Amino acid sequence: MHIPDGYLGPATYAAMYAVTIPFWAVASWKLNRTLKAKQAPYLAIGAAFAFVIMMFNIPIIGGTTGHATGATLIAILLGPWAAVIAVSAALIIQALLFGDGGITAIGANCFNMAVVGALVGYGVYRLIAARSEITSRRRVAAGAIAAYVSLNVSALLTGIELGLQPVFERSTSGRPLYAPYPLSVAVPALALEHLLLFGIVEAAITALVIRYIQKNDPDMLKQ
């Protein structure tokens, strides 16, 4: 889902930076009130965790493997605003140091995966978990559904951003200059694989980790 450089036109990536920066500002302000000086090590280690969670390959079917993005899981464990900053930091490092996702697309990638991933995931989790017991099965189901929904919303947004390129970002002769596929192709291509495969992987990992934490360290779920 990481959009590389060259896929989004200047108007889109500038707009995505403009949309994402206020979320970073609100997240920093909220964390500054609660964490203060403790903020940097807490977020840095949270971001390192957000980065490595993508390295855990899990078996799916017949020798194939997949991995989670972990935005919802991190939002459940660290809180939604800490997750916005931690996942964003992980995405910025991936773009700057590993070429995974574009530098011009950092705003779009952070909005899709960190802002929407964490806030939608956390919102759905709180809605379903409500005031249930920390060790209840309802929390496991809430985590799974939240992870599935948030990943699919992120994928849908990515598809829309890519699909809008041939509409808004064209040459003077009307030819597409960036991602060339229209909404009717980009959205189903991204949505289908996340609805049928990656969303299920994300939901399974989130549910299993929540179950593990419920058994071994339930206090960590008190966010």
Next chain:
Amino acid sequence: MASTTFLDKTLLAITHVTEQALFSEKFANRRGFLQSLDIRFQLATFLFILVLISFLHTPQSLWLVYGASLLLAFFSRIPLRFFLMRVWLFVPIFTAAIVLPAILNIVTPGDNLWVLVKFSHPHTWGPYHIPAEIAVTQQGLWTGVVFVSRVAASVSYAVLFTMTHRWSDIFAGLRALFVPRVLVMTLSMTERYLFVFLRLIQDMYRARKSRTIRPFPASIERSWIASRIGITFRKSVEMSEDVYKAMLSRGFHGEFRSINRFHSRFVDYLWLATVLMAGGILLMSERGIVW
């Protein structure tokens, strides 16, 4: 039964990250042109070049900018073959593969160059239209070439930038672009703790691999992986507490100060002026404002 592919893939992913870090350190220490520049100037000019690439409209301009990246790699003492492999493997090749259908008249209608398939009549399903002749169009080919050239040029500069500076310097240089100090500190601390976690995961996976005679059913393997993620998270919380206490014991009181001292020279200003002028002229000539 699940296979143990997931163990190998995770170990391989960890090795890949470590390998990239080692290569960057190796090339950043060479005495080349880009390595000699002040990181603040390089960061600003590379961001300018990436933005410039996104504004260019013709393949010729994009190839010119791409060609300049090869020259810069040469003068920065980066082996050309290694550089080409790092750039072209994955993103541009992946882009070339996904752009293939876009060169056809199904996605980009226009003047047919080569007819590939002929049907008796066209088909339409909702928003999808399959013409009677599926062909490569001139407009589609142009779109594909521009798209792949843009991605390759962007990736070239992104790779060149990360290969010619130490990662810690890159984060320190972000301060010059008015990135908040707390974010710069968070990023540089993340980079350090990332390798601590990678080592932790590598140890867990190696230990597991060394005692695996035959794999368990996939459901058990998935539970094992979930437990490793849970353990990694618990350790990360403990570590953040320890790091904070260690910072306090060294006199930290919430103020972030950088130990990096930058020294700009005449060559840095010359480099900045050259890039800005060359970029401006290229963009204006492409749009027909000059020449």
